[in-house]
Amino acid sequence: MGEFFTSAVLVSTVASGLRLSTSYLFAAVGETFGQRSGVLNLGVDGIMLLGAFGAYYTVLNGGGLWLGMVVAITVGLVMGLAMAFTSVTLQAEQGISGIGFYLFGLGLSDLLFQKLVGTPLPIRGFPELRIPFLADLPVVGEMLFSHSIVVYAAFLLVPVAAFVLNRTTLGLKIRSVGENPEAADTLGVSVAGVRYLTVMTGSALAGLGGAALATELGIFQQNLTAGQGFIAVALVYFGAWRPVGVMAGSLLYGLVASVVLQLKTLGIIPRSASELAAMLPAVLTILALVVAVQRERQPAALTKPYERGA
Amino acid sequence: MAETLPGTGGRGHGLDLAMRGIVKRFPGVLANDHVDFDVRRGEIHTLLGENGAGKSTLMKILYGLYRPDAGEIRIDGEPVQIDSPRRAIELGIGMIHQHFMLVPTLTVAENVALGLASPKGPLLDLAPVARRIEELSEAYGLRVDPGAMVWQLSVGEQQRVEIIKALYRDAELLALDEPTAVLTPQEVEDLFVTLRAMAAEGHSLIFISHKLHEVLDISDRITVLRNGRLVGTVSSADATKAGLARMMVGREVVLEQVRAPVEVGPPRLEIFDVRARGDRGTEAVRGVSLQVRAGEILAIAGVSGNGQRELAEVVAGLREATGGRVLIDGSDVTGADPGQRRALGLAYIPEERMRDGAIGQFTVAENLMLHDFDRPPFARHGFLDFAEIERHCRRLVADFDVKTPSLDTTMKSLSGGNIQKAILARELSANPKVLVASQPTRGVDIGATEYIHRRLLDQRARGTATLLISEDLDEILALADRIAVMYEGEVMDVVDRADADVGRLGLLMAGVRDSGT
Numbered sequence: 001m002g003e004f005f006t007s008a009v010l011v012s013t014v015a016s017g018l019r020l021s022t023s024y025l026f027a028a029v030g031e032t033f034g035q036r037s038g039v040l041n042l043g044v045d046g047i048m049l050l051g052a053f054g055a056y057y058t059v060l061n062g063g064g065l066w067l068g069m070v071v072a073i074t075v076g077l078v079m080g081l082a083m084a085f086t087s088v089t090l091q092a093e094q095g096i097s098g099i100g101f102y103l104f105g106l107g108l109s110d111l112l113f114q115k116l117v118g119t120p121l122p123i124r125g126f127p128e129l130r131i132p133f134l135a136d137l138p139v140v141g142e143m144l145f146s147h148s149i150v151v152y153a154a155f156l157l158v159p160v161a162a163f164v165l166n167r168t169t170l171g172l173k174i175r176s177v178g179e180n181p182e183a184a185d186t187l188g189v190s191v192a193g194v195r196y197l198t199v200m201t202g203s204a205l206a207g208l209g210g211a212a213l214a215t216e217l218g219i220f221q222q223n224l225t226a227g228q229g230f231i232a233v234a235l236v237y238f239g240a241w242r243p244v245g246v247m248a249g250s251l252l253y254g255l256v257a258s259v260v261l262q263l264k265t266l267g268i269i270p271r272s273a274s275e276l277a278a279m280l281p282a283v284l285t286i287l288a289l290v291v292a293v294q295r296e297r298q299p300a301a302l303t304k305p306y307e308r309g310a
Numbered sequence: 311m312a313e314t315l316p317g318t319g320g321r322g323h324g325l326d327l328a329m330r331g332i333v334k335r336f337p338g339v340l341a342n343d344h345v346d347f348d349v350r351r352g353e354i355h356t357l358l359g360e361n362g363a364g365k366s367t368l369m370k371i372l373y374g375l376y377r378p379d380a381g382e383i384r385i386d387g388e389p390v391q392i393d394s395p396r397r398a399i400e401l402g403i404g405m406i407h408q409h410f411m412l413v414p415t416l417t418v419a420e421n422v423a424l425g426l427a428s429p430k431g432p433l434l435d436l437a438p439v440a441r442r443i444e445e446l447s448e449a450y451g452l453r454v455d456p457g458a459m460v461w462q463l464s465v466g467e468q469q470r471v472e473i474i475k476a477l478y479r480d481a482e483l484l485a486l487d488e489p490t491a492v493l494t495p496q497e498v499e500d501l502f503v504t505l506r507a508m509a510a511e512g513h514s515l516i517f518i519s520h521k522l523h524e525v526l527d528i529s530d531r532i533t534v535l536r537n538g539r540l541v542g543t544v545s546s547a548d549a550t551k552a553g554l555a556r557m558m559v560g561r562e563v564v565l566e567q568v569r570a571p572v573e574v575g576p577p578r579l580e581i582f583d584v585r586a587r588g589d590r591g592t593e594a595v596r597g598v599s600l601q602v603r604a605g606e607i608l609a610i611a612g613v614s615g616n617g618q619r620e621l622a623e624v625v626a627g628l629r630e631a632t633g634g635r636v637l638i639d640g641s642d643v644t645g646a647d648p649g650q651r652r653a654l655g656l657a658y659i660p661e662e663r664m665r666d667g668a669i670g671q672f673t674v675a676e677n678l679m680l681h682d683f684d685r686p687p688f689a690r691h692g693f694l695d696f697a698e699i700e701r702h703c704r705r706l707v708a709d710f711d712v713k714t715p716s717l718d719t720t721m722k723s724l725s726g727g728n729i730q731k732a733i734l735a736r737e738l739s740a741n742p743k744v745l746v747a748s749q750p751t752r753g754v755d756i757g758a759t760e761y762i763h764r765r766l767l768d769q770r771a772r773g774t775a776t777l778l779i780s781e782d783l784d785e786i787l788a789l790a791d792r793i794a795v796m797y798e799g800e801v802m803d804v805v806d807r808a809d810a811d812v813g814r815l816g817l818l819m820a821g822v823r824d825s826g827t
Binding site: 167175179180182188297308 | 375412413415426432
């Protein structure tokens, strides 16, 4: 156990924890927007998979990483439009339609992968971007300031999302629509408009989360996300619908996953128990959720379609 | 001086509204049938009618929430199309809905600013909003703290926020849907002062209520609707309570039931120092002691949320008492379940009739049998005797004047008044020793209210001890022998009906103990 607590191992464990948090963070912050406006999108994982494949395929065919990101965002927007149409316009039961979107994304991404790529070829992700000066600080430099641009972007997204939700007129509309859509409607706020916007934004971020995962790993395969999108939905509850809370949850998840990985690599966890150890982050999240969610109130209109005069 | 008042835009005060030949159909219902309605500048015009008469539909059309199937709306003589609340706001129409349109998790200022452009573009800027709220508060006597969270406010304060919201948007015509239903008498007085000040400035006001004395007090003119049709418009000066009630119901109505003297018997319901927690875990009932005797109606008055509902639930066995004792007919039932209490002679008419009093998807017959379905003569050896059940239910429906197409109609398709009569039929059919009646006539039309009141008084004459919980002081004064006023979980005082007056009760409801005048 002693070898775990060497500074080099600790630094690389934290750094890898941050990297592992990234895809959750994109997806969960995106989902926060939707849920704050009253729409639960359970299809996040499917959208992540499609975004991941879109980015991977673009990069594989020489389109470049930036174009890959644009493709992932576009895929997310299209899926978000469809999701918003079912949830907002058709007023579908959100817990059910989201599962449909997930299965659609899971199946389509695999189909496209089998048809268009076949064998998993590696791609090169964004290079490490060392922040001048800060990256040279002892310990923290290596931990926090030697990552790819995707990681920085994910963490920068948190204060931006918090600012939009709390300090802008748009954020006020989002929060009102999620709490009392009827009140917002009587003041001339377009409930459907706000919800389309948040669901599409959230889905675009989910697509980006998938792209982050594929480019960081440098690979695509069937069910690459392995349920990350569902964890992201849970993290929104864990974070009490606040971007900073969601970040805390993502970090917790990423760090625990990273520690488990590290302990496996060092042989501290025996190979026979590695499957069990891999469950640790999920178990931890469930426990944290049980404790955290009991105290917090969800947006009053979450999962409730709005119909004027109904 | 009018020009210096904030929140009154550049258009000048008031507007003339004319709604002509308004028709609105819903599947199976003609909610508005060629209704004409107009409001003049500076006028307080009441829209009066029973539930389902079409008042709310007409107001939702005015506010752009519904589109009329036919008819015309004119503002200052110009025909207008109101296709959304946004358009209504632009035209200077404001609405105070019966269920407040506030976001409880936001502050007062955020609620007011919602949907409006900010001087800082996309960024929220609440400081000027707060300043203007304070100016409006000052000008119209609408005390409220712009920084407070709405969920922390009392109902009266929330209503003030709603009025401020409308004034902030330069509303020149303000429609208030049953604004007094949730207020104490003093709060009603304050509201009327505000409304009169607004009318004096030229604002046009539409007031919706079914409390006749308030209507006569505040209105210039009164328009009565019945079954979606216009019955007539009268000047308040020429109107009487009895006349208005006749217009609303279409027949003579007994507004004040005769309360014959009844010999009171031994105590049937005794409550000693009862304590209980509310849904949020805070103490809602704090040491209440009351006694109700046979042949007596003890009413609990108070603004909603002061522990009355919790107290009723403790007596009914639906909420655990954290302290104290409850006795029914001399037996301690503090730990007993609702079934055991019923066996001792308790009946309960719950406040939320569709949640706690009936099962909407079940038929009328099934609802009437909810307590007795599993005992003879209605069931033997686990099998229901449908013939016997039908016979029993037919008698109840006839006796209690429940208007239903058949016994197999689902409960939820009946009107509120008929649902309540069906619940009353079930609860009173066993001639209970103790009756707990929570808000028995809330949301019920005048005709059914008259009937329910008569039934409660009949039951009193038959020796039932009734604990009546009501927010309607008129109802309490019409029925009660004694009145206990609850405030923040405690009984402020118990007064005899003979010594009770609205002013004193109102003070007690607001938590003010009078100093022996």
